[in-house]
Amino acid sequence: MISSSVEYRKKELPSKVQTIGLGLLLVGLLIVVLGYLVNPERSAYNNIIGLTFLISIAVGSLFFVTIEFLSGAVWSTPFRRVGEFLSSTVWVLPLLFIPLLLNVNTIFHWTHPAPADKTLIDKAPYLNVNFFIVRVIVFWLIWLLFYYLIIKNSRKQDQTRDQYLTKKNIKLSAIFMPLFALTISFTAIDWLMSIEPHWFSTIFGVYYFSGTILAALAVGAIFIVLLNERGFFVKGIHTDSYYSLGALIFAFTNFWAYIAFSQFLLIWYANLPEETFWFLARWEGNWKFFSVGLIVVHFLVPYIGLLSQPSKMNPKRLIFMSGWILFAHYYDLYWLVMPNFFKDGIPLSWIELGFPLLIAGLMILVFYYQAKKNNLVPIGDPKLKRGIDFRL
Amino acid sequence: MMSEKILYSYTGIFDTPDEVTHAAEEAVKQGYTKYDVNTPYPLHGMNKAMKLPASKLGYVALIFGLSGTLGALLSLWWVSAIDYPLVIGGKPFFSFPAYIPVIFEVTVLSAAIATVLAMLFFFFKLPNNAHPLHATDYMKKVSNDKYGIVIQAEDPIFDEASVRKFLESVHAKDINAVYWAEEEITHKHKIFEPKFLTFLLVVVILTSGTTYFTLNKLMFMLPFNWMMEQQKQNPQQKSLVFADGFGMRKPVEGTIARGFLPYAFKGQPDLAGEKLINPIPISKESLQLGQTKFDIYCSPCHGYQGEGNSRLRGQYPNPPSLHSEKVRTWSDGRIFAVLTDGQNVMPSYSTQLSVDERWAVINYVRALQRALNAKESDLQ
């Protein structure tokens, strides 16, 4: 059987999607701008959360695409374009990091260490503004390069149906893997860990990575299930493919819990003051409830929600849990960032709403335009037929 | 002896997985319920063909896993917070994060063992080497590279002719009848067989013998006893070093123990009552300490309330009440003298109670006296 036997007729996304995306984007933008006018510092912290959240989705989706090439998985091939479209949000990352780079001095206190703070002066070779900006831009360029190379091959295959392109992408993906590990870890250290520059944890990069993959999988799952239920992909895709998606989300939920627990237990147990203060800051005032809530939101609810085999195949459950996990990832990032700003507790306000709306709008719009220009199914991919026929 | 063989089933053999799947679907259509398919390895789609409901073993795993979690959590809590609370590494008695590893392991262990045991013994009713299908040609084939179908005689619509016809209709080969072997029906396993009883007896003797030998003999032999037989002086043992042969030595003349204060009023209780002043202010802590010590050392004779109601049932003379006018008007120092020196048949308690503890007991006795002789003004 050759892949050309797959029947695919391109269906346009309804223009309603564009309206929704644009609406969310504009409302989000308005709140962000107002927020920056009212309380620039608070908005900057929210901006970090928004940036790292979008990196999670953009780079995480790219990771998801490359992992499919590397592992030779077939069930995800019919859906691979979703990952590709979402990873094109890499292009809009500067929108979120440029305002931050202009504001580095207000967010990071390592930019102007107190003269008595020997530790911070010691760290200056790594934590200095110039090198920081260089890192941010270099990482972005690396992501952009691999996004460009891999996606170009994938698009070309729609016309040429050349198997060699798959092989080429497998090679690119293999090279991307170590670069991905390094860039994501150091992104986590730069944007999230260095807000509290005295604190350190070797597992922190892995911690952010686990959330990244979850968020990327969750966004992907929402688009995949919504579009597949409405017949935007090809015919004949079985719920067993949903099962694989649900099982991956479930597995990474456990992985996140494992990493988070390891980090907490080791610091709690050893009880060294240079490490525990970071957790203690998250135990002040009502942060305590927020911290306990993280366990419930990020682990218990998705764990119970996706434990049974049928629940991983149920489209409605899958969409709900994916939405929930996106919320959980935002919650997690909020928990990482905000205790540095609000020392005694969280006063929630409308400013917090700006970035989630902005990002949701961005994602939907980017997806809409990508879907307009390209096929929603990689029709030239040699693994496509096997992916459609996939059964457990 | 029975001569007539009892029919167990009819069997048929197939060469390809497609044929056997088809046969299973047909068997369902015919309405057979007591039938089975035997394949050397699980065939995809066979459960669907046989219309088998989803396995319930997941629930076994869930239930036993959860009971493992709960059981481990409760026992850890009871052991570490209730039965034997011990401060370790400055952590609270009930250190939940530190229990997660053990709780997790117990969960996995109980769920895994329970699921497998439930499958083998309750779902499959194994071990069963006496099944009529064993030692048949059919079993030889389906264990290797053929696929077979069995239609049992217990089936409500079983009828030899029609079953044979059905098997032929699905193109089964080697259609055979399988019978119960005679000894499988007639043989009875008796618990009180002499062989079995002898076996039990041998096991009992061997186990108890080994246990006795290990715990009472082996552990006192080389090298297991090397920690018991150490070259050191044990209490009450004769010494070979000192000329007088005493292993326990007195401290050097003039040695003073840490925290030791000389008592200047030995044999002069009245003087002590005049001169000694209670240095311990009344506080909740001192009263609690006093109560603890009073309950341990004083209450056996004086009673918990100090009323002289001894719990010794006349084996030792009952002391007078501590609420008498005399004792109430004594100064703290005077009572201290009693505790330190003893009085009448009461011995000295200076070795059991430190100086501070004695004062704390006195504070507590004062509280008892006040409680049993409350004044009008106390009510306000």
Added chain:
Amino acid sequence: MSTIDYTRELSVLEGKHALRELDDLIAKPLETKPDKKFYIALAITLSMTGLFVLGLALTFYYGIGMWGNNIPVAWAFDIVNFVFWVGIGHAGTLISAILFLFRQKWRTGIARFAEGMTVFAVMTAGLFPLIHVGRPWLAGYLFPYPNQHSVWVNFTSPLLWDVFAVSTYLTVSLIFWYVGLIPDLATLRERTNHKIKKVVYSIFSLGWRFSNRHWHHYEMVYLILAGFATPLVLSVHTIVSFDFAVSVIPGWHTTIFPPYFVAGAVFSGFAMVQNVLIMIRKIFNYEHIITVDTLEKMNKIMLLTGSMVGYAYAMEFFIAWYSGVEAERFAFLNRAMGPYAWAYWIMVTCNVVSPQLFWFKKIRRTIPVMFVIAIFVNIGMWLERFVIIVTSLSRDFLPSSWAYYKPTLVDGMILIGSFGFFFTWILLFTKALPVVSMAEVKAVVDGAQPSHKEH
């Protein structure tokens, strides 16, 4: 290499096989008398085991003073060997459980053997904590039971977590292995005409009948066991890493230890599986069952886990500097430049550099080269535990107590002996049980499953 056709699934086995032939091939070592080579190999491993017994006898009689351990290096070969052997076991569970969950069919040829290795490796590892306490007959107190002292064990101690983790791991691995063996034992029962063998196989196969009503539950239980074994295998090496990481010793207390130890364990385990499989497939003519494709995939996993380990080494170094804590910085500089620098650099070469050769397809598919690399990885991973344990302890917070640890002859005897013990079990296993799962391999032969036509 010809180009791969991505439209078709690669078949697990090479060439076409009749099911009967596969049974014959797999059961052959059990049905023929062992040859001379087997006895020579057994003689070697048994003499090594003899060395083990001798080393242990000396240790138990005279005490652990026979070893090189001394303050401040209170843990040395005993714990290094423990961590090493537990790690070796992890590959088996990874192959049998995690790859099962990921539906990687190429695992079928190697799963049984790797599971067997898990059991033997964990058995070997389980001896070391007992050896390490010096008076193993008192180890019963490690179990929480209401005893005559009315004292309970310390549940907050990672050493006690080890007791639970390792014993659970051994039990669950054994169960998993046995459940997989039942159908094969039944096949062997049907094949044999030998009277005693028939009785033994009948007892252990429990009267398995290949009934689909059984397969139905059996597959469910296999899935459940795989689902439990996966987090279990992660937890075991995680808990082993806690032995070190909950302390405050620089070089031990690092939050990345749990995933890093797990990756390292899988890495070394795969190397060991690779080494032994290469020999097995040659000796028993299993080249078509354990194909070069399978070995290549194992090499890819070694490349992945080796790079993860390399990431962890690098991250530890970076964060040690970044932390600004003097003791941390010293501990890591001491590793790379202190008295044990030789061990550190051999470790880095073996663990991080040598698997990078697997980037080249040619090397991934050349058997002698991968055999050598796998041996390097084993050496490197053993040294990794040595580096972590000994270098961190030998230069602690108090410079006056610094010392250089040297193993003694007895240490060496126990180390070599543990290999003998492990390989004796492996050799006996290859002659006593099918080292490849008959039922699973038959199920992935082309044409062994119904074709999904419409019905």
